[in-house]
Amino acid sequence: MNGAGNAFAVFDARSTPFAPTADQVRQIAADLQADQVIALERDATKDVFMRIWNSDGGEVAACGNGARAVAHLILEETGKPMVTIQTEADMLKGYKAEGGLVTVDMGSPLMGWEDIPLAEKMDVRGVDVKVGPMDNPTLSRPAVVSMGNPHAVFFVKDVDAYDIPALGPLVEWHPLFPEGTNVGFAQVIDTETIRLRVWERGAGLTKACGTGACAALVCAARAKLTGRKARLVLDGGTLIIDWRESDDHVYMTGPVEMEFETVI
Ligand SMILES: N[C@@H](CCC[C@H](N)C(=O)O)C(=O)O
Numbered sequence: 287m288n289g290a291g292n293a294f295a296v297f298d299a300r301s302t303p304f305a306p307t308a309d310q311v312r313q314i315a316a317d318l319q320a321d322q323v324i325a326l327e328r329d330a331t332k333d334v335f336m337r338i339w340n341s342d343g344g345e346v347a348a349c350g351n352g353a354r355a356v357a358h359l360i361l362e363e364t365g366k367p368m369v370t371i372q373t374e375a376d377m378l379k380g381y382k383a384e385g386g387l388v389t390v391d392m393g394s395p396l397m398g399w400e401d402i403p404l405a406e407k408m409d410v411r412g413v414d415v416k417v418g419p420m421d422n423p424t425l426s427r428p429a430v431v432s433m434g435n436p437h438a439v440f441f442v443k444d445v446d447a448y449d450i451p452a453l454g455p456l457v458e459w460h461p462l463f464p465e466g467t468n469v470g471f472a473q474v475i476d477t478e479t480i481r482l483r484v485w486e487r488g489a490g491l492t493k494a495c496g497t498g499a500c501a502a503l504v505c506a507a508r509a510k511l512t513g514r515k516a517r518l519v520l521d522g523g524t525l526i527i528d529w530r531e532s533d534d535h536v537y538m539t540g541p542v543e544m545e546f547e548t549v550i
Pocket of ligand 1: 292321322340346347348349350351352435436468486487488489492494495496497498
């Protein structure tokens with residue numbers, strides 16, 4: 287499946303056990319060109335449990351586009367108007383949206399430096415990650431936030447002017463981020479539009495990162511660069527991110543596609 291171009295291999299592990307080694311995850315991701323491998327598991331109280339591995343084999347707690355893909359499957363399967371998805375990070379809710387799009391309520395962003403987590407106390411609106419070529423005056427200090435996974439977001443004038451595969455890894459495993467971080471490069475086009483490219487922790491440059499889009503909107507709105515709702519234009523598609531004042535939750539809406547089904 288893919289969510290706005292973010293590619294997933296989704297395994298139904300509700301009746302067939304699926305406990306891949308890191309090597310097997312890497313092999314599946316390479317064979318199927320997936321950014322993440324996802325397993326659907328039974329959950330005692332929610333419609334489904336979603337387990338997530340990055341293409342490097344590491345298990346992670348959150349994946350926004352993956353949650354939309356899983357929501358699509360379970361919405362179709364159950365016919366319910368709303369489905370609940372448990373992840374290691376949070377309980378998410380998925381809904382059908384207009385035009386065949388899928389919305390997931392991603393919950394509240396976490397803003398404390400310990401929540402990201404950072405290795406030391408720092409102002410989350412702009413952290414110090416100067417290192418080698420990152421000591422670049424055109425790259426401002428990145429804002430950080432957790433969407434159930436860590437994100438550092440650089441606000442830049444022209445997102446296409448940066449060599450993201452060269453810069454991303456320098457920040458991804460910078461000592462300031464003890465669990466690593468996803469690294470966004472965001473260009474604010476206007477108060478309702480952000481162009482975004484994301485170097486994903488454990489997966490590299492992907493066509494779209496859902497939690498990355500949520501993180502970029504939250505950081506932009508927090509800095510008053512945009513309003514609380516914006517279109518996030520990624521390489522693989524557009525996501526609408528709405529950080530609602532009423533409940534502090536971030537809602538993400540966008541396309542999901544089933545590409546093919548197979549048996550391994
Ligand atoms: N593609 C995902 C994020 C997947 C996990 C991420 N790479 C991490 O390590 O936290 C999304 O759509 O959010």
